[in-house]
Amino acid sequence: MLGADPVAVPDGFGVVPSHPVPNTVSEVLPEPGRAQVWVTFDERETHLLDLTGLLKHEKFQALRLRELFRAVQVAPDRQSICWPAGVRLGPQELTGSAAEWSGVVTLGTVLPTSRYRPLLPYLRYQPQKGYLPPYPAEALVVQRLLQLKPGELRDSLKALHAPEEIALARLSDLGAFLSQLFAPEHLYALLRRPWHYGAQQCPDQVLLHTMLGCLMRGRPDLIERPCMLIATGGE
Numbered sequence: 360m361l362g363a364d365p366v367a368v369p370d371g372f373g374v375v376p377s378h379p380v381p382n383t384v385s386e387v388l389p390e391p392g393r394a395q396v397w398v399t400f401d402e403r404e405t406h407l408l409d410l411t412g413l414l415k416h417e418k419f420q421a422l423r424l425r426e427l428f429r430a431v432q433v434a435p436d437r438q439s440i441c442w443p444a445g446v447r448l449g450p451q452e453l454t455g456s457a458a459e460w461s462g463v464v465t466l467g468t469v470l471p472t473s474r475y476r477p478l479l480p481y482l483r484y485q486p487q488k489g490y491l492p493p494y495p496a497e498a499l500v501v502q503r504l505l506q507l508k509p510g511e512l513r514d515s516l517k518a519l520h521a522p523e524e525i526a527l528a529r530l531s532d533l534g535a536f537l538s539q540l541f542a543p544e545h546l547y548a549l550l551r552r553p554w555h556y557g558a559q560q561c562p563d564q565v566l567l568h569t570m571l572g573c574l575m576r577g578r579p580d581l582i583e584r585p586c587m588l589i590a591t592g593g594e
Contacts, residue, residue, distance in 0.1 A: 412462020
């Protein structure tokens with residue numbers, strides 16, 4: 360079953376003004392490991408939406424299947440997002456007057472260039488600025504940042520349900536983030552050692568018990584969340 364912990368999108372970063380309920384859906388991206396989606400409306404603003412409450416309704420319980428949830432796409436008429444199970448949600452159910460009834464919660468609203476990048480606020484606004492890879496990111500830069508082999512990077516990109524350019528941006532943020540927490544010469548070994556957070560969160564999925572395993576199976580969130588806690592001194 361999909362988890363419910365939200366991805367933090369701090370207030371004030373890339374936030375766009377409030378507009379009337381949009382008419383068209385430009386893009387939808389499922390957030391790894393969570394019942395959340397990044398939905399871009401009118402090619403103007405992106406909402407990070409938590410659908411955990413929606414999945415409590417009997418009508419939508421099929422979406423609790425992880426693979427089915429990740430199959431979300433924009434409907435051909437661009438008026439809604441939809442799943443193969445026949446579920447369809449339009450702007451009213453996602454951000455309009457029906458959102459409260461349907462159990463959809465907006466966690467943040469950002470510019471489209473900041474979508475699918477939960478670490479970007481930290482990288483941009485930390486007191487001592489570190490390295491922030493350019494956008495769009497290049498595969499070779501990401502490979503070097505994360506000290507991945509070409510096949511490992513290829514599998515990591517493929518495992519994310521996002522266009523390659525967007526997936527590269529997220530992984531480049533993670534590489535820059537890790538290089539600030541750990542010495543670069545230790546990162547190669549660190550990614551391949553046992554990763555206790557992955558084991559705790561997914562005890563029955565042994566392939567997620569290393570950082571590298573998390574990357575290659577589309578779960579960068581299992582690295583981002585605990586490392587963010589380390590960086591910010593959170594609990």
